[in-house]
Amino acid sequence: MEEHIYTVDLHWKQDRRGEISSPELNESIEVATPPEFPKGEAGIWSPEHLYTAAVNSCFMTTFLAIAENSKLEFKSLTCPAKGKLSKEEGKYVMSQVTLEPVLTIYKEEDKEKAEKILIKAERACLITNSIKAEVILHPQIELAESLVS
Numbered sequence: 001m002e003e004h005i006y007t008v009d010l011h012w013k014q015d016r017r018g019e020i021s022s023p024e025l026n027e028s029i030e031v032a033t034p035p036e037f038p039k040g041e042a043g044i045w046s047p048e049h050l051y052t053a054a055v056n057s058c059f060m061t062t063f064l065a066i067a068e069n070s071k072l073e074f075k076s077l078t079c080p081a082k083g084k085l086s087k088e089e090g091k092y093v094m095s096q097v098t099l100e101p102v103l104t105i106y107k108e109e110d111k112e113k114a115e116k117i118l119i120k121a122e123r124a125c126l127i128t129n130s131i132k133a134e135v136i137l138h139p140q141i142e143l144a145e146s147l148v149s
Contacts, residue, residue, distance in 0.1 A: 017041060036085075048094060052083030054127050055097045055135060063101070063121035070117055075104040075144045083133075097128075098136045106144050114141050 012018045013030075016039045021028035033039060034046035056079055067074065084096040099122065105114050118139040122128060128135045 015039060015041075017044065048083055048085055051094050051131075051133075052081050052097055055083070055125070055131070055133075056081040056099060058125040058127035059099055059101070059121055062125045063118060066117050066121050066124070070113065072110060072114055072117055073106055074110075074114065075106060076102075077104075078102045094131070094133045096134045096136065098138065100138045100140070102140045102142065104142045104144050108143060111141050111143075115139060 006022070007024060008020055008022050010018055010020050010031075016033035017030065018032070019028050019030050029050075030044050031050070032041040032044040032046060034048055035042040040046075060077065060079060063077065079099055079101040081100065082098045083094055084098075086093060086095040088095065101118055103114055103118060105111065118141075119137065122135060122137045125135075
């Protein structure tokens with residue numbers, strides 16, 4: 001199997017804040033300790049947010065590939081996600097990520113196919129398959145026509 005390396009650089013700025021960047025990417029991201037911890041800062045991406053975002057964005061990209069290969073036509077996809085931080089055996093862990101995708105399709109007859117693709121995408125996501133946290137999927141499928149008044 002072919003291997004790929006993804007480079008991420010970290011530069012500490014001050015207090016509990018830093019910046020991550022990559023020579024492969026155009027933008028950097030400010031990161032900090034979340035406000036639930038001592039000296040944490042609100043309004044800045046935390047490792048916990050990035051963890052949840054990694055699962056969510058991998059789910060999306062996997063879904064898009066499977067949907068394209070399956071020739072599923074859809075109007076939109078949104079996916080709120082929640083990452084759960086818990087304490088287990090005295091250590092903090094990301095124990096659960098809940099994905100709540102809302103997929104809007106054009107045709108009623110594609111509903112079952114769409115649901116199967118959403119489930120397959122969650123199971124095939126390489127990030128989901130690389131972590132210990134439980135990933136829960138609560139998909140919702142809507143028809144584009146039902147949104148028109």
